[in-house]
Amino acid sequence: MSDTAPYTIPNQTRIGHIHLKVADLDRALAFYRDLLGFSLVAMYGTDAAFISAGGYHHHIGLNTWHSKGAPPAPVRSAGLYHTAILYPTRRDLAVALKRLIDAKYPITGAADHGVSEAIYLNDPDQNGVELYWDRPRDEWPLDADGNIAMVTEPLDLPGLMREL
Known part of the structure; x- marks a missing residue:
């Protein structure tokens, strides 16, 4: 058995960004960009957008790659809280x-x-x-x-x- 302490992630580590599956990209942009105030950094065709605060490359990715027109995920299931x-x-x-x-x-x-x-x-x-x-x-x-x-x-x- 080792006497060394278990590995812990460095103190400076941060969560860099999230990427959300959405059903309607325009509707998601109306919320995150227009209401909350994030800036649009880039669009990937009509299926994905990357938004940020303060000029960062992106804090939130939004995409419809697997979710276009889909209903919301069930509340009582595993996933993002x-x-x-x-x-x-x-x-x-x-x-x-x-x-x-x-x-x-x-x-x-x-x-x-x-x-x-x-x-x-x-x-x-x-x-x-x-x-x-x-x-x-x-x-x-x-x-x-x-x-x-x-x-x-x-x-x-x-x-x-x-x-x-």
Whole structure:
């Protein structure tokens, strides 16, 4: 038996992008580009699009290669639970929430997780989407042993909107 510690992924590792199967590319672009504000980076014919924030090559790929016109995946099946989109500030999250409200886009939930504040919704293909911002790390709640102690509490939506 080895005395070495088990391998852990490097601390600087990040999730680079997601690629979603969608039924209707134009409808998906209307949500991710037009409503949420991502920029279109590239189209691959009429079957795929790559979008990003801040000029990155792509944060989200959208394609209809195997899903054009298909119904949403069943809720009670294995697969993606949600895509989490991290906003840089609380105010940015408030702007996103206001855009959703102004568009009358349905929100499925909202929560304060102690480490973050989040808004939940589904994209047009019923893929879960979390819009959130992280509190500064020194504000994260810790348990008696110093471990992160996430919670799920109601989000103060009026307080969030006061950021505007």
